[in-house]
Amino acid sequence: MAYRPVSAAPHVLPPSPPVAEPETLYDRHGVLVVRVGDVVVKAHQPDREYGIPFLDRIELATTLPHIVLGPLGPPLDVDGRLVTVSLYGEPVDPQEELPWEDGARLLAALHAVPVPADAPSWGRPTRVARLVARLGNGPAEDVVRRAFATLPAWIRGEADEPPGEVECLIHGDWHLGQMVCAPGRQWRLIDIEDLGKGAPAWDLARPAALYSAGVLHPEEWDRFLGAYRAAGGPAVPAEGDPWTALDVPARSLAIQIAATCVISAVKDERPLDGPEQAVVDACARICRAGDAA
Structure with a gap:
């Protein structure tokens, strides 16, 4: 971060700015996010591969200041951890009306940006396979594994991704916390670890x-989907059935979320809570819906 020089008379030093107290914003799943005044310092997951593609994502984010706060x-x-520094922005307040429409419009705007020839690929579907591989033994784990077996082979890591998908610039891990x-x-997207080209x-x-x-x-889903469509996403x-496009991604994320919930509950030695059990139940419905593609 650059600072402007301060001119001062000889032997006269400018007053030191007050030092802001660090405030931990997030500390889960190997990620630590700390606010210090007007900036946020993020220590990224130690078990993820970053390298050149991550530098490319940072460079890509600098071209999208109207959409991304990179x-x-x-x-x-x-100390061996990858750390980035960003400007601080106010997160979504769960006590206020959630900005589903703003999120939908941001995504539609991102998806409308022409894809640079050298844009990195997002590569996100591999995460669901990694999480399922970490599951232990138990009834909930078995349900999630059976649901995972219904996903297309390329998501399970057993085949190459089929060609033909229309690629856009995508965030790759969108939810209101992003x-x-x-x-x-002005609302902006954050967390660019998966920013790149992919199916929107x-x-x-x-x-x-x-x-x-x-x-x-x-009602919230309708607000989000309606705003995305209205923005030309x-x-x-x-018009018509959105699930022709959303079925496989939604099933994959349901399984990914369920695996994360089960792993977290086992680690904390606690039962699944209501929403966590709901996504495991969704995996049971996925199992009943059909065999692997």
Whole structure:
């Protein structure tokens, strides 16, 4: 981060700015996010591969200031951890009306950006396979594994991704926690670890999965989907059944979320809570719906 030099008379030093107290914003799943004044310092997951593609994602984010609030510069190595620094933005307040329409419009705007020839691929479906591989033994684990077996072979890591998908720039891990209100009261996307080219339906997959599981209220889903369509988003048909495009991404995210919930509950030695059990129940319905594609 650059600072402007301060001119001062000889032997006269400018007053030191007050040092802001660090505030932990997030500390889960190997990710630590700390606010210090007007910036946010993020230590990324230690078990993920970053390298050149992550540098490309940071560079890509700098071309999208009207959509993305990305890192202020290249990542740092701090005691072997990859760390980035970004401007602070106010997160979504769950006590206020949730900004589903703003999120939908941001995604539609991102999906409308021409894809640069050198844009990295998002590569996100591999995460569901990694999480399922970490499951232990038990009834909930068995349900999630059976649901995973119904996914297409390319998502299970057993075949190459089929060609023909229309690619856009996508966020790759969108949910309301990936939005902040930046200076000027403008909503922006954050967390660019998966930013790149991919099928835009994957950006709608998490809310679609939660809606299918009964966790997201139908009115909120309608607000989100309606705003996305009104903004010309290409992930789903402008009219008619959206699930022709959303089925596989939504099933994949339901299984991914369920696996995460089960792993977390086992680690904390506690039963699944209501929403967690709902996504496991959604996996049971996926099992009953059909065999592997």
